[in-house]
Amino acid sequence: MGFLNLSKKGIAIALSAQMVLATQAVTMAQAEMLGTDAAISKYTALANRNALMDEMQRDEVRAEIEALGVDPAEAEARLAALSDAEIATMLTQMENDSAGADIVGTLFTIFVILLVTDLLCFTRFFNFTRCVR
CATH class of the missing domain: 4.10.910 (30s ribosomal protein s13; domain 2)
Structure with missing residues:
Protein backbone atom coordinates (compact mmCIF):
# COMPACT_ATOMS: atom_id res chain seq x y z
CA MET A 1 0.00 0.00 0.00
CA GLY A 2 2.83 2.38 0.79
CA PHE A 3 4.42 1.82 -2.60
CA LEU A 4 1.13 2.57 -4.41
CA ASN A 5 0.70 5.88 -2.55
CA LEU A 6 4.32 6.77 -3.21
CA SER A 7 3.95 6.10 -6.94
CA LYS A 8 0.70 8.13 -7.12
CA LYS A 9 2.42 11.06 -5.43
CA GLY A 10 5.40 10.79 -7.74
CA ILE A 11 3.20 10.69 -10.85
CA ALA A 12 1.13 13.64 -9.56
CA ILE A 13 4.27 15.69 -8.86
CA ALA A 14 5.75 14.81 -12.26
CA LEU A 15 2.53 15.71 -14.10
CA SER A 16 2.18 18.95 -12.13
CA ALA A 17 5.76 19.93 -12.96
CA GLN A 18 5.20 19.12 -16.61
CA MET A 19 1.98 21.18 -16.64
CA VAL A 20 3.72 24.16 -15.03
CA LEU A 21 6.62 24.00 -17.46
CA ALA A 22 4.31 23.61 -20.47
CA THR A 23 2.19 26.61 -19.53
CA GLN A 24 5.26 28.71 -18.72
CA ALA A 25 6.67 28.20 -22.22
CA VAL A 26 3.38 29.08 -23.89
CA THR A 27 2.68 32.25 -21.93
CA MET A 28 6.14 33.76 -22.31
CA ALA A 29 5.91 36.67 -24.73
CA GLN A 30 8.60 37.31 -27.28
CA ALA A 31 8.92 41.06 -27.61
CA GLU A 32 11.33 43.01 -29.73
CA MET A 33 11.62 46.51 -31.00
CA LEU A 34 9.94 47.11 -34.34
CA GLY A 35 11.47 49.86 -36.41
CA THR A 36 9.41 52.40 -38.28
CA ASP A 37 10.78 51.26 -41.63
CA ALA A 38 9.80 47.65 -40.96
CA ALA A 39 6.29 48.63 -39.89
CA ILE A 40 5.79 50.90 -42.89
CA SER A 41 7.10 48.32 -45.36
CA LYS A 42 4.84 45.67 -43.85
CA TYR A 43 1.73 47.80 -44.25
CA THR A 44 2.80 49.10 -47.65
CA ALA A 45 3.21 45.54 -48.90
CA LEU A 46 -0.23 44.67 -47.53
CA ALA A 47 -1.78 47.73 -49.19
CA ASN A 48 -0.08 46.89 -52.51
CA ARG A 49 -1.38 43.32 -52.38
CA ASN A 50 -4.91 44.57 -51.61
CA ALA A 51 -4.72 47.09 -54.47
CA LEU A 52 -3.86 44.35 -56.97
CA MET A 53 -6.60 42.10 -55.61
CA ASP A 54 -9.07 44.98 -56.00
CA GLU A 55 -7.98 45.40 -59.61
CA MET A 56 -8.59 41.69 -60.17
CA GLN A 57 -12.18 42.12 -58.93
CA ARG A 58 -13.06 44.72 -61.57
CA ASP A 59 -15.43 43.50 -64.29
CA GLU A 60 -13.26 44.74 -67.16
CA VAL A 61 -10.19 42.95 -65.84
CA ARG A 62 -12.11 39.72 -65.22
CA ALA A 63 -13.57 39.84 -68.73
CA GLU A 64 -10.12 40.35 -70.24
CA ILE A 65 -8.64 37.52 -68.18
CA GLU A 66 -11.41 35.17 -69.27
CA ALA A 67 -10.99 36.30 -72.90
CA LEU A 68 -7.33 35.29 -72.68
CA GLY A 69 -8.41 31.83 -71.47
CA VAL A 70 -7.23 32.15 -67.87
CA ASP A 71 -9.38 31.09 -64.95
CA PRO A 72 -9.86 34.13 -62.65
CA ALA A 73 -9.59 31.97 -59.53
CA GLU A 74 -6.24 30.63 -60.72
CA ALA A 75 -5.04 34.16 -61.50
CA GLU A 76 -5.99 35.27 -57.99
CA ALA A 77 -4.19 32.28 -56.48
CA ARG A 78 -1.05 33.10 -58.44
CA LEU A 79 -1.33 36.75 -57.43
CA ALA A 80 -1.57 35.71 -53.79
CA ALA A 81 1.59 33.61 -54.20
CA LEU A 82 3.71 36.54 -55.41
CA SER A 83 6.34 38.03 -53.13
CA ASP A 84 6.10 41.61 -51.87
CA ALA A 85 8.89 42.75 -54.19
CA GLU A 86 7.14 41.25 -57.23
CA ILE A 87 3.88 42.96 -56.32
CA ALA A 88 5.65 46.30 -55.90
CA THR A 89 7.29 45.83 -59.31
CA MET A 90 3.92 45.05 -60.91
CA LEU A 91 2.30 48.14 -59.40
CA THR A 92 5.17 50.36 -60.55
CA GLN A 93 4.94 48.92 -64.04
CA MET A 94 1.15 49.43 -64.09
CA GLU A 95 1.55 53.08 -63.07
CA ASN A 96 4.26 53.77 -65.66
CA ASP A 97 2.62 51.93 -68.56
CA SER A 98 -0.93 53.22 -68.29
CA ALA A 99 -2.22 54.69 -71.54
CA GLY A 100 -2.75 58.44 -71.60
CA ALA A 101 -1.42 58.98 -68.11
Missing part, protein backbone atom coordinates in the same frame (compact mmCIF):
# COMPACT_ATOMS: atom_id res chain seq x y z
CA ASP A 102 1.08 61.68 -69.09
CA ILE A 103 -1.29 64.11 -70.79
CA VAL A 104 0.66 67.18 -69.61
CA GLY A 105 3.86 65.88 -71.19
CA THR A 106 2.04 65.11 -74.41
CA LEU A 107 0.49 68.58 -74.60
CA PHE A 108 3.85 70.23 -73.86
CA THR A 109 5.52 68.21 -76.63
CA ILE A 110 2.85 69.24 -79.14
CA PHE A 111 3.23 72.89 -78.07
CA VAL A 112 7.01 72.79 -78.57
CA ILE A 113 6.69 71.14 -82.00
CA LEU A 114 4.16 73.76 -83.16
CA LEU A 115 6.30 76.56 -81.77
CA VAL A 116 9.43 75.34 -83.58
CA THR A 117 7.56 74.87 -86.87
CA ASP A 118 6.16 78.40 -86.54
CA LEU A 119 9.63 79.81 -85.90
CA LEU A 120 10.99 77.97 -88.94
CA CYS A 121 8.10 79.32 -91.08
CA PHE A 122 6.65 75.89 -91.82
CA THR A 123 3.32 76.69 -90.17
CA ARG A 124 1.53 79.78 -88.88
CA PHE A 125 -0.25 78.47 -85.78
CA PHE A 126 0.68 81.04 -83.11
CA ASN A 127 0.26 84.81 -83.64
CA PHE A 128 3.03 85.74 -81.22
CA THR A 129 5.85 84.12 -83.24
CA ARG A 130 7.94 85.59 -86.05
CA CYS A 131 9.67 83.69 -88.80
CA VAL A 132 13.44 83.46 -88.48
CA ARG A 133 14.20 84.10 -92.19
Whole structure:
Protein backbone atom coordinates (compact mmCIF):
# COMPACT_ATOMS: atom_id res chain seq x y z
CA MET A 1 0.00 0.00 0.00
CA GLY A 2 2.83 2.38 0.79
CA PHE A 3 4.42 1.82 -2.60
CA LEU A 4 1.13 2.57 -4.41
CA ASN A 5 0.70 5.88 -2.55
CA LEU A 6 4.32 6.77 -3.21
CA SER A 7 3.95 6.10 -6.94
CA LYS A 8 0.70 8.13 -7.12
CA LYS A 9 2.42 11.06 -5.43
CA GLY A 10 5.40 10.79 -7.74
CA ILE A 11 3.20 10.69 -10.85
CA ALA A 12 1.13 13.64 -9.56
CA ILE A 13 4.27 15.69 -8.86
CA ALA A 14 5.75 14.81 -12.26
CA LEU A 15 2.53 15.71 -14.10
CA SER A 16 2.18 18.95 -12.13
CA ALA A 17 5.76 19.93 -12.96
CA GLN A 18 5.20 19.12 -16.61
CA MET A 19 1.98 21.18 -16.64
CA VAL A 20 3.72 24.16 -15.03
CA LEU A 21 6.62 24.00 -17.46
CA ALA A 22 4.31 23.61 -20.47
CA THR A 23 2.19 26.61 -19.53
CA GLN A 24 5.26 28.71 -18.72
CA ALA A 25 6.67 28.20 -22.22
CA VAL A 26 3.38 29.08 -23.89
CA THR A 27 2.68 32.25 -21.93
CA MET A 28 6.14 33.76 -22.31
CA ALA A 29 5.91 36.67 -24.73
CA GLN A 30 8.60 37.31 -27.28
CA ALA A 31 8.92 41.06 -27.61
CA GLU A 32 11.33 43.01 -29.73
CA MET A 33 11.62 46.51 -31.00
CA LEU A 34 9.94 47.11 -34.34
CA GLY A 35 11.47 49.86 -36.41
CA THR A 36 9.41 52.40 -38.28
CA ASP A 37 10.78 51.26 -41.63
CA ALA A 38 9.80 47.65 -40.96
CA ALA A 39 6.29 48.63 -39.89
CA ILE A 40 5.79 50.90 -42.89
CA SER A 41 7.10 48.32 -45.36
CA LYS A 42 4.84 45.67 -43.85
CA TYR A 43 1.73 47.80 -44.25
CA THR A 44 2.80 49.10 -47.65
CA ALA A 45 3.21 45.54 -48.90
CA LEU A 46 -0.23 44.67 -47.53
CA ALA A 47 -1.78 47.73 -49.19
CA ASN A 48 -0.08 46.89 -52.51
CA ARG A 49 -1.38 43.32 -52.38
CA ASN A 50 -4.91 44.57 -51.61
CA ALA A 51 -4.72 47.09 -54.47
CA LEU A 52 -3.86 44.35 -56.97
CA MET A 53 -6.60 42.10 -55.61
CA ASP A 54 -9.07 44.98 -56.00
CA GLU A 55 -7.98 45.40 -59.61
CA MET A 56 -8.59 41.69 -60.17
CA GLN A 57 -12.18 42.12 -58.93
CA ARG A 58 -13.06 44.72 -61.57
CA ASP A 59 -15.43 43.50 -64.29
CA GLU A 60 -13.26 44.74 -67.16
CA VAL A 61 -10.19 42.95 -65.84
CA ARG A 62 -12.11 39.72 -65.22
CA ALA A 63 -13.57 39.84 -68.73
CA GLU A 64 -10.12 40.35 -70.24
CA ILE A 65 -8.64 37.52 -68.18
CA GLU A 66 -11.41 35.17 -69.27
CA ALA A 67 -10.99 36.30 -72.90
CA LEU A 68 -7.33 35.29 -72.68
CA GLY A 69 -8.41 31.83 -71.47
CA VAL A 70 -7.23 32.15 -67.87
CA ASP A 71 -9.38 31.09 -64.95
CA PRO A 72 -9.86 34.13 -62.65
CA ALA A 73 -9.59 31.97 -59.53
CA GLU A 74 -6.24 30.63 -60.72
CA ALA A 75 -5.04 34.16 -61.50
CA GLU A 76 -5.99 35.27 -57.99
CA ALA A 77 -4.19 32.28 -56.48
CA ARG A 78 -1.05 33.10 -58.44
CA LEU A 79 -1.33 36.75 -57.43
CA ALA A 80 -1.57 35.71 -53.79
CA ALA A 81 1.59 33.61 -54.20
CA LEU A 82 3.71 36.54 -55.41
CA SER A 83 6.34 38.03 -53.13
CA ASP A 84 6.10 41.61 -51.87
CA ALA A 85 8.89 42.75 -54.19
CA GLU A 86 7.14 41.25 -57.23
CA ILE A 87 3.88 42.96 -56.32
CA ALA A 88 5.65 46.30 -55.90
CA THR A 89 7.29 45.83 -59.31
CA MET A 90 3.92 45.05 -60.91
CA LEU A 91 2.30 48.14 -59.40
CA THR A 92 5.17 50.36 -60.55
CA GLN A 93 4.94 48.92 -64.04
CA MET A 94 1.15 49.43 -64.09
CA GLU A 95 1.55 53.08 -63.07
CA ASN A 96 4.26 53.77 -65.66
CA ASP A 97 2.62 51.93 -68.56
CA SER A 98 -0.93 53.22 -68.29
CA ALA A 99 -2.22 54.69 -71.54
CA GLY A 100 -2.75 58.44 -71.60
CA ALA A 101 -1.42 58.98 -68.11
CA ASP A 102 1.08 61.68 -69.09
CA ILE A 103 -1.29 64.11 -70.79
CA VAL A 104 0.66 67.18 -69.61
CA GLY A 105 3.86 65.88 -71.19
CA THR A 106 2.04 65.11 -74.41
CA LEU A 107 0.49 68.58 -74.60
CA PHE A 108 3.85 70.23 -73.86
CA THR A 109 5.52 68.21 -76.63
CA ILE A 110 2.85 69.24 -79.14
CA PHE A 111 3.23 72.89 -78.07
CA VAL A 112 7.01 72.79 -78.57
CA ILE A 113 6.69 71.14 -82.00
CA LEU A 114 4.16 73.76 -83.16
CA LEU A 115 6.30 76.56 -81.77
CA VAL A 116 9.43 75.34 -83.58
CA THR A 117 7.56 74.87 -86.87
CA ASP A 118 6.16 78.40 -86.54
CA LEU A 119 9.63 79.81 -85.90
CA LEU A 120 10.99 77.97 -88.94
CA CYS A 121 8.10 79.32 -91.08
CA PHE A 122 6.65 75.89 -91.82
CA THR A 123 3.32 76.69 -90.17
CA ARG A 124 1.53 79.78 -88.88
CA PHE A 125 -0.25 78.47 -85.78
CA PHE A 126 0.68 81.04 -83.11
CA ASN A 127 0.26 84.81 -83.64
CA PHE A 128 3.03 85.74 -81.22
CA THR A 129 5.85 84.12 -83.24
CA ARG A 130 7.94 85.59 -86.05
CA CYS A 131 9.67 83.69 -88.80
CA VAL A 132 13.44 83.46 -88.48
CA ARG A 133 14.20 84.10 -92.19
